[in-house]
Amino acid sequence: MPFLVGLCSVCFFRLKRNQNGKGEYRKNKWMHSWTSWVPSFSSTIITLDTIELPSNIGFVCGSLFLSLTTIPLPVGAILCRKRPINLLYSLLLLPIPLWFKDMSGKENGMPGDPEWLELKIPQLLFTDRVQELHAIIEKEWDCLQRSACQTAAGRALWKHVIHDQVADLLAGEKYLRNLHEKIKTDRLNNAREVSGVIIAVRTLWFDSKIQAALDSSSGGEAQVVLLGAGMDTRAYRLSCLKDSDVFEVDFPEVLRVKTTLLQAAIESTEHFRMKAKSLIRVAADVRETDWPEKLQLSGFLPEKKTVWVLEGILYYLSHSNAMQVLKIIADKCAVTQTVLLADFMNKPSTTLADSIFHFYSDWPDHMLPSLGFSHVRLSQIGDPDADFGLMNDQLNLFNKLRRLPRSMQTNPDDGTPCRRLYLVEASGSPNQEIP
Incomplete structure (x- = not known):
């Protein structure tokens, strides 16, 4: 033409x-x-x-x-x-x-190869054992638990930037097809924001911050705790965890299904092995008050440097539950060197139709110091440390939002709510000076 x-x-x-x-x-x-x-x-x-x-x-x-x-x-x-x-x-x-x-395809972060639009379902997903497990997910898990499969689907379909061998297995056929159809439609319409890009950027941001925390002085032997771990596979993906004990905390039914799926992958996938020093799964509900005790009984050492990873979990909690979790982690700053990596939604993000989100914070970089963290750094999707070559289009939604004051709740150009996702790194240690 x-x-x-x-x-x-x-x-x-x-x-x-x-x-x-x-x-x-x-x-x-x-x-x-x-x-x-x-x-x-x-x-x-x-x-x-x-x-x-x-x-x-x-x-x-x-x-x-x-x-x-x-x-x-x-x-x-x-x-x-x-x-x-x-x-x-x-x-x-x-x-x-x-x-x-x-x-071609670079401004919205997608590869230009048309073959990418083809969805390839791994044969392992069609085995009786795996299909039975995903049937359990559909019948017995609630929307919060199933969100773990949606996140895995995002990693699987953005595999050109996230190298996860088993993400498609953990996601399941339904969530792979659902997200693939959305991405295909976005690509064909030349959308500035392609479905799943937030998951891709968020995953890469957490990966990079975990590595930075472990690479810091005397940080290689730190513990890493993933609260609401879901279908997370960092213990199998990240080489920087080779000297770290990793603790995954989540609902017992989630950990049970995940463990079985990963065992199937280990038996059938070549070179798929754990990269962390050790992996301990802790069955607990972070909405309850006993999860710190269960964590410690599983081998967690309160006096040892710890990196806490709260990816895609806080906004599903009530305000009181979320603040309780953050306060428990902040209190660790008085005991040992503590690093918190978490994502926060602002208030307009929780007002989506049929939203299941509850907790929000418009100013997490102001709130966390009040809990006991001494150093806090906040990023938005598209910032230099939260771009990863996926946000080249300056006219996409995320770059537009970055140019607006954070206090602005409504976009003056079109009247739509300014829905933001904040990626926050906070840290503290004994004898720290809190600003």
Whole structure:
């Protein structure tokens, strides 16, 4: 299509230059031949004789479209043979298709390969054992527990940036197909925000912050606790955990199904092995008050440096439950070096139709110091440390929100709520100075 439009542009402006004093057009030999097999375009061109543009500009426009299809230089030379300067314009514009090819799909973070649109379901998902487990998920798990499968589907379908061998197995066919259809629709519509991109950026942000915390001075032997671990696979994905004891805390039924699915993967997937020093699963409900005790009984050492990972969990809790969890972790700052990695929603994000979100904080970077953390850093999707090459389009929703004051609850451009996700890193230690 760009070739036809470009050729039309060149031909029209050649017609304009060949107009005689009587307002008639004369076609040269090659021009007549072309219009004979594209009559609809040639007739459209003839009706545009009211447009007045310098012929050089016309050739630039036509050459631009032609260059997008990487027409060989000889064609450009034929079209521009009477005006050498126009051939120079074409030469200058020829790199454009390479730029477009490079940018294809990059602004919204997706690969440009059309084959990516094909969904490939692993055969392991069709085995009786695995299908029985996913049937249990559909029949017995509530929406909070099933959100773990949705997150796994996001990791699976953004595999070009997140390397998770078993994410599709943990997600299940239903959630893979649901998200794939959304992504396919977004791609075909050239959407600026493709479904699942938040999960991808959030996952990569947590991965990078965990590694940074463990790479810090004397941090390699720290404990890592994942509250509401769900279908998290970092103990199998991240090499930085090789010296760390990892604790996964979640509902007993979630951990039971997850353990069985991972065992199936270990038995059938080559080179799929745990990378953490150790992995301990702790069956507990973080909405109750006894989870710290259960964690300690499982081998957690309160006096040892700990990285606490709260990914996609706080906003599902009530305000009192969420604040209770944060206070328990903040109190650890008085005992040992403590790092908190968590994501927060602002108030407008919890007002979505049929929302199951409860807890929010518009200013978590102000709230956490009041609990006992001394250093807090907040990022938004699209910030330098929360981009990962997936937010190149400056007109997407997340980059637009970043340019608005955080105190603004409604977007002045379209009146929509300013729904934000905050990625927060906080830390504290004994004898710290709290600002």
